[in-house]
Amino acid sequence: MISLLIVFGLIAAVILYVIVTYNGFVTLREKTNEAWSGIEVQMKLRYNLIPNLVETVKGYAKHEAGTFEAVTRARNEAMANDGSPAEQAEAENMLSGVLKSLFALAEDYPELKANENFQSLQDQLSEVEDKIQSARRYYNGMVRDNNIKIDQFPSNLVANAFNFLKAEFFELAEDEEAARKPVDVKFD
Template identity: 85%
Template sequence: MISTLIVTGLIVIVIIYVIVAYNGFVSLRERIKEAWSGIEVQMKLRYNLIPNLVETVKGYAKHESGTFEEVTRARSEAMANHGSPAEQAESENILTGALKSLFALAENYPELKANENFLNLQLQLSDVEDKIQAARRYYNGVVRDNNIKVDQFPSNLVAGTFNFIKAEFFELAEDEEAARRPVDVKFD
């Protein structure tokens, strides 16, 4: 009689654990989707700012068409990419490089650097970039939590049984050389 109660108790505990673990995986999967949606929203804001930025710079640097075309092409490719986070990160890295070229070009035009519209667009883009970084950190944190739970015992048994898998991190390439260099502070 006691052994039957013990076995029944253990079965109930296992069933409760499976339910709790399963619901935890469902929660993480939905948080990953929500976090990715946050990244997409910020990237769309970025994409919408870029044409205005290009047009503003074009007004001052008409003969720099190669840079404008590069930015426009990179923006189009990034917008069209709906692949994995790794594929999206690759497109975003190309776009970031093109934007760096555009801002480097702007350095050659003092009138442009003083233009209120350009400064406002630059500020908005900087704000969006900060929000993308925050959304990326949140997304990667949720992915980390999911991946740990997929790998840890005994939750890995539930993950395997119900086909919960590891998610991909969204990693943008960092310019390692620039990250190591001291920050230049200029007061104009």
């Protein structure tokens, strides 16, 4: 009788562990999805600022059409990218690079740097860049927690049984050293 109670107790403990661990995986998955959504919101704000910035600079630098086309093309490619975090990071790296060239172009036009609209857009873009970095850190933290739990024993048994998968980090490309530098939007 006592051995039967011990067996039922062990079975109940295992079932309880599986339920708690499963729910933990669901929570981590949803927090990771929420964190990715935060990155997407900030990137959309960035995408919306770029056309205004380009139009403001265009008014001062009419003969720089190639730069404007590159910025527009990079923005459109980044917006259209619905791929993995790694693919999105690659598109964002390209966009950051062309934005740097746009701001470098603005250096040649002192009257542009003094323009209130340009200054306002520059400040807004800087703020959005900071929020994107913060959202990336939060997302990568959630991915780390999720992936650790998937790898740890005995929770990995539950992860494998219910097909919980590791998430991808949102990282800059390792071979693009310039992409690791933040977009400089200060002209002071």
